[in-house]
Amino acid sequence: MKNLFYLLFLTLFISNCKDAIKNSEAKIDIEKGTAIEAEDAVIEETSNMAQRQQQEQAEKLKAEEHLDLIGFWVGYFERDSEADILFVDEGYIWNRENKINIAIDQIDGSNVVGHSVVAGNDRPFEGEMISEEDGSYAFTVKEPGDDRYDGIFTFTIKDSELIGTWSAYKKIEIPRRKYTLEKKTFTYNPDVMLEGAKEYVDWTKKIQTKEKVEMAENEFDEWISTQFASATSLIYTMNASNRLLEKSEVENLQKGDLTIIRNTIYARHGYSYKNRPLRVFFDAQPWYIPVHSNIKGDFTEIEKENIKLLLKYEQNAAEYYDTFGRG
């Protein structure tokens, strides 16, 4: 009898590993192009800087003509084929559209060189431009082809509007897209705040609870309610780019808020998101333009401090908030 007791104790001990006091597998998502690692930052920074310098030089070389065509054309990259829309919940669906920035960098005669930034991809393109009789310009530009999502853009610019389609080289989920873009300039503005556009819903992590509800006498219906991580209205008031955040304002934030406030820093720098829920959220912000897929060297000192502070609490919330451990 005693032995059975000891065995029970032992199994109790072994079965309860560290997960009782912390979520040991909790990881926070830090987008690849944004991590501030001391060593990485230097290497990435130099290659990033080189890339940027090339771009800037290319822009300087551009001819005086066609200044109205050169620059960032921004709008939605919509699906032009039958692909499933993402239905998360009543009131939250995603039509698989992404904000795209078609940047025409240089026009040399009929030769066009530029790059496109969309969904975390920054791809160059090159092609031809034809000047039409009615004052519009027709473009056909091709991406290199060594990336899975490369394809060919065909568009027309007329009366300050760019309308066109895109077709992928390879067989991917959404092989054809269409778009209507406007010319926009990107300036880094640390004071820009989030507006009430689309809500932030992280549909990749959900908690489902089942409930048996009695509808009529002895008739039960099983209702499944799903909960996703989201943010509160605090994200519209806190700016992590233009002032140093205090510990007292950050320590009471829930994980969704911490994630959004930190990622808004990246969005202000024009970071293009690979993470879908974040991308859908920031695409809906009218001031947001995807400009870079790597912004590691772009942070201001204030932003670096705030990112470190926010990450500390985000990590703490992920590991300890809903467990027995104090955290």
Add this chain to the structure above:
Amino acid sequence: MNQAKRLVFKSIWYLSIVYFSYLMLLITVQYIPIDFEVAFLRVKEEAMSKMHYQLAFFSHVYTSIIVLLVGITQFSETIRKRYAFVHRNLGKLYVLLVLVIASPSGFIMALYANGGIYSKISFGLQAILWFYFTFAALRFARQRKWEQHQQFMIRSYALTLSAISLRLFKWIIANTLELPPMDTYRIVSWLGWIFNLVIAELYIYYFIRKNNRVFTKNKH
């Protein structure tokens, strides 16, 4: 209370205490070896920059787990009667660790508590009461006034157990009401020990006093 009920309650009590003490042990183990940035300390950077806080924190963490574990068997009548030297010596260890290290270090940590003045007062008060109850219990033991010794030790251990109840309430609130983290912390910093003391006083009133009254009555 018949024998069967008593046995059931006792088993539930001991199993729960042992289980939660085990979790507390897991939490303590995170801080071995000394690391200034692990777990809870990740969000206590300014406090950790001060040497007196470092000393207070680690001495509190390393002794409190012993205090918690040592107290488990002290309330067993069987052990007290059959192995009196165990009760006495574990008791001395308990008192020594609480009065000399765990309570004073707890008070220093209270001055730096997260959650603002609200939690600082709560933890400070806890440290003071913990010291007072334990000291009174020691004095009554020396004077061989066993009833009072028992009562004050119940109060002292109720505060020791607040380490567990605080975390339990936090777990409950986080998984039901889902309040923001610091608001939750401010609530549990009070709830954790007030709840325990209330239960302790009720227990003293209904079970200890009654039994002792009966005992003295029979004497005459």
